[in-house]
Amino acid sequence: MGRSPCCEKEHTNKGAWTKEEDERLINYIKLHGEGCWRSLPKAAGLLRCGKSCRLRWINYLRPDLKRGNFSEEEDDLIINLHSLLGNKWSLIASRLPGRTDNEIKNYWNTHIKRKLHSRGINPLTHHPTTSTGGSNIHDEVKKNPTKVVVPLKKVLGGTDQTDVHHDSATAAEEDSNSSSTGVTADDQDLSHHHHHHLINLDLSIGLPTFEQVSEKPTAAMYLHYY
DNA sequence: AATAAGATCAACCGCTCCCGC
């Protein structure tokens, strides 16, 4: 019954990594590259589970990690991306060079949540916690679309791409429409296997309209509150 | 100086997704 464990637990170390273990892992990956995490520990002479090695490398040992405090720009980017993508930490991390999903997740939970609360914004919904008179997101977008569009461009890498796809079928469908709308689908890499939050920003009619295909409105539209 | 409370973050766990057979 059930699947086999990823490693033999009784023969693996757990908890904090030692310097020697780090060195072994770094040396092995330098020589052989990343990949095949399941067999790596044995090959590298580590008494660790493959998942543990992968995590250690990705979150701590990778040479391209930035480390250090987050800048204000990074803060804003994380907030904006979170409003678009929700808790898709790996997707958010892919937009922040040198930062890991784990690091961003921790930072969100310890710093940004509090920051948003202090600004009167619900970090879960990105809605203002104090009532603004009950206007919905569509009303807000119609009132002032440019305030939304500019941050979106920033979020999506400074290009004119304004469409975030999370579903391959939808993406393909929209690809076929892109020639008429002028909206490209070149951000598929952003979310090639997550489907929950889909936001269409249709530029073909001038005024942005948002189509929300998710369990709850994640509201890129609320970007302008920041 | 001692210690309690709060904050931080590395690491683990369980689940889902993807791909090859």
Add this chain to the structure above:
DNA sequence: TGCGGGAGCGGTTGATCTTAT
């Protein structure tokens, strides 16, 4: 087409550090 294994993701835990009393 279905199944199994590996990889990756997000939530959570717990050890350690910092600050307040």
